[in-house]
Amino acid sequence: MSNHSNTPEESGSPARIFPPILTLNRLLRFVSTLLLTSLMIGCGKGDSAPKPCVFLITVDTLRQDNLSCYGYSRETSPNIDRLAKDSIRFTETACTRTSTSPSLASTMTGLYPFKHGVATNFTPLHDSLTTLPEMLKQEGYSTSAFISNYVLIRDLSHMEQGFDHYDDFVNHREPNRAIYERKGEDTVNAALSWLKDRPTGPLFVWLHLMDPHGPYLPPSPFDEKFRTGRSLNLEADKIPPYQRLDSTDASYYIDRYDGEIAYCDQQIGRFLDGLKANGLYDDSLILFHADHGESLGEHGWWFRHGQDVYEEESKVPLLIKPNPSIHDRLGPFLGQAVSHIPVSMVDILPTIFEAIGSTPPANLDGQGVLKALEQEKREDPFILIDQSGVPRDVTHIALRGVDGKLICRIARNRDMEVISWEFYRIASDPKESKNIFSREDPVQAPYVEKMEQWLEEIRNYKLPFVPERFAPKDGDAFVKDRLSLHKKQLELLGYTE
Numbered sequence: 034m035s036n037h038s039n040t041p042e043e044s045g046s047p048a049r050i051f052p053p054i055l056t057l058n059r060l061l062r063f064v065s066t067l068l069l070t071s072l073m074i075g076c077g078k079g080d081s082a083p084k085p086c087v088f089l090i091t092v093d094t095l096r097q098d099n100l101s102c103y104g105y106s107r108e109t110s111p112n113i114d115r116l117a118k119d120s121i122r123f124t125e126t127a128c129t130r131t132s133t134s135p136s137l138a139s140t141m142t143g144l145y146p147f148k149h150g151v152a153t154n155f156t157p158l159h160d161s162l163t164t165l166p167e168m169l170k171q172e173g174y175s176t177s178a179f180i181s182n183y184v185l186i187r188d189l190s191h192m193e194q195g196f197d198h199y200d201d202f203v204n205h206r207e208p209n210r211a212i213y214e215r216k217g218e219d220t221v222n223a224a225l226s227w228l229k230d231r232p233t234g235p236l237f238v239w240l241h242l243m244d245p246h247g248p249y250l251p252p253s254p255f256d257e258k259f260r261t262g263r264s265l266n267l268e269a270d271k272i273p274p275y276q277r278l279d280s281t282d283a284s285y286y287i288d289r290y291d292g293e294i295a296y297c298d299q300q301i302g303r304f305l306d307g308l309k310a311n312g313l314y315d316d317s318l319i320l321f322h323a324d325h326g327e328s329l330g331e332h333g334w335w336f337r338h339g340q341d342v343y344e345e346e347s348k349v350p351l352l353i354k355p356n357p358s359i360h361d362r363l364g365p366f367l368g369q370a371v372s373h374i375p376v377s378m379v380d381i382l383p384t385i386f387e388a389i390g391s392t393p394p395a396n397l398d399g400q401g402v403l404k405a406l407e408q409e410k411r412e413d414p415f416i417l418i419d420q421s422g423v424p425r426d427v428t429h430i431a432l433r434g435v436d437g438k439l440i441c442r443i444a445r446n447r448d449m450e451v452i453s454w455e456f457y458r459i460a461s462d463p464k465e466s467k468n469i470f471s472r473e474d475p476v477q478a479p480y481v482e483k484m485e486q487w488l489e490e491i492r493n494y495k496l497p498f499v500p501e502r503f504a505p506k507d508g509d510a511f512v513k514d515r516l517s518l519h520k521k522q523l524e525l526l527g528y529t530e
């Protein structure tokens with residue numbers, strides 16, 4: 034849609050029709066309209082303006098170290114690597130909780146889980162919270178989301194808050210349970226189709242893909258792309274039932290996990306090409322990240338997430354491709370790895386506000402990375418992985434600094450009693466294999482001090498609302514209902530089978 038269409042009145046020849054004073058008024062009106070338009074219009078069709086479009090690409094269950102741009106020996110991610118060349122690549126990262134809804138609720142609110150109350154999947158985001166898309170609407174943005182994971186559908190997550198368009202049409206049933214997802218190709222198709230008729234003005238688009246989430250069933254040729262013939266036999270009961278394929282060979286699963294990443298990468302490449310074809314790549318802020326990782330045998334866990342806070346589950350990729358107005362500020366870091374600042378996914382929201390030239394709301398847990406890069410340090414040098422409130426007898430809270438990680442194993446009682454402590458020097462022990470916790474170590478002292486502050490805050494924090502918790506609905510009945518609704522919507526739009 035063009036913003037240059039004139040009213041019939043304006044399309045005439047003013048000098049001939051109106052006396053000079055009216056012509057001047059019309060000129061002033063035209064100039065003021067131009068000024069207003071330049072303030073309002075961002076990267077919608079045919080215009081450029083101060084507010085850049087923002088594209089947030091989330092991949093579910095993606096470990097940082099399985100991407101080639103993060104040094105993986107397999108070429109799993111040629112398209113994400115292309116984006117990385119135009120981006121800052123953060124290496125010392127953590128999600129806020131190692132499961133989908135709590136982690137993404139943090140991305141969308143800028144708050145750690147104990148403050149947003151989404152303790153588990155199927156705990157909906159409370160209406161009283163203000164979300165990133167709601168905030169961006171106040172800045173003049175149109176907002177849309179295309180999601181692929183069943184746990185994020187609006188009826189179960191309330192994550193649609195603030196989105197003008199929330200496409201949660203998940204229709205592909207997993208083989209081992211009545212849980213649904215959408216394939217990357219379909220989600221990207223939906224997003225690209227929407228972009229063709231996008232509204233004018235700045236856009237915030239959230240693209241969420243979940244192909245690397247198990248079970249690992251990439252389509253051909255990705256199912257065989259990384260098969261090596263190695264074998265590492267597992268006891269079947271170590272593999273979660275929903276993940277089980279016709280094999281107990283761990284290598285078979287890992288090869289297919291990488292195949293899923295490569296398939297997802299191909300779809301991300303299609304999306305990025307679509308942005309370029311629509312003139313939306315160069316001038317936009319693009320952020321790429323994951324909600325959590327996946328254990329592939331580390332610490333005794335096979336093909337799981339949500340269990341623990343070790344790096345295989347908590348360390349995620351984060352790429353930030355700047356929009357032109359912040360390009361100069363970030364120039365030295367473009368195409369580079371940044372390893373001197375820890376970054377949490379709770380930092381995404383304030384970073385977006387920094388990049389679009391607006392002030393983020395107060396009282397967020399996240400901190401903008403632009404300021405941190407300029408100051409060469411994060412204001413709070415520790416980021417939190419907060420599993421508090423997870424309904425288990427023992428759970429974890431971790432503090433990640435740039436060079437170390439402190440983990441508390443805590444009892445899920447009201448006092449959150451600390452059962453044990455662990456400390457790892459990540460630089461020299463990235464697999465967190467040797468617990469060197471010591472209260473006498475001066476390196477660890479600031480970690481312990483900060484952790485005790487957080488524990489006190491979590492113990493005393495009272496949510497200003499009572500969180501709901503939904504029981505997952507029966508998948509078959511649910512999707513049948515949604516398919517029926519979708520069919521009706523298509524019929525209303527004039528499509529018939």
Ligand SMILES: [Zn+2]
Nearest residue numbers: 093094133324
């Ligand atoms: Zn997830």
